[in-house]
Amino acid sequence: MKDLIICGNGDFARMLKYYVETDGGRSVACFTVNREFVQDRTFCGLPLVPFEELATSYPPDSYEILMGVGYSKMNDVRKGLFRQCKEAGYDIASYIHSSCVVHTDDIGEGNVLLENCLVYPFVCIGDGNLMWDHVVISHDCVVGDFNTFAGSSDLSGYVTVGNNCFLGKGCVVRNGTTIADYTLIGATAYAKGKTNPYDVIVPARSVTLQHKRSTDFL
Secondary structure: OOEEEEEOOOHHHHHHHHHHHHOOOOOEEEEEEOHHHOOOOEEOOEEEEEHHHHHHHOOOOOEEEEEOOOOOOOOHHHHHHHHHHHHOOOEEOOEEOOOOEEOOOOEOOOOEEOOOOEEOOOOEEOOOOEEOOOOEEOOOOEEOOOOEEOOOOEEOOOOEEOOOOEEOOOOEEOOOOEEOOOOEEOOOOEEOOEOOOOOEEOOOOOOOOOOOOHHHOO
């Protein structure tokens, strides 16, 4: 197994270092970002190496990269860095938390699954996806590339998710639904049928009841 580099220098990269060292049993050699984002040469006590200089000291034949980048610009930032690393010859690592239950081997590279995700049988997952805690991917779903699933988002069976989508916390997708590329589903929303590219689906808004006090109910 190659040594590990994390691409990123934000909160998510810091979290991934914690996860891979405490749960994954691996050590991180350094962090890397493009030179324009390097303000300090260290991050979390490790070297922060400009990507343009990375191969000199951390060559692709000895190191692989874990994407410590979130969902900025509907995951396009993560996608761009993923491709940049691939073009430089690096393998892209995945991290699946030990508490996850995954019943498929049809998973691409560069995926991150955090605590207690459940992936049913007969599921296909592409590259570069990020699944936060308690995500459920039910049977016979197809998930494309560079999607983010916030905590407790839930796909029913036979759902197809395209590329560069964002599924908000606690959302539910009805069985047989097709989610087009760049769809944003808000927290707790319910999606069904078929979306169009760049659709935004949100639930009914919460409101504050006027002339009512909490003690009127409880």
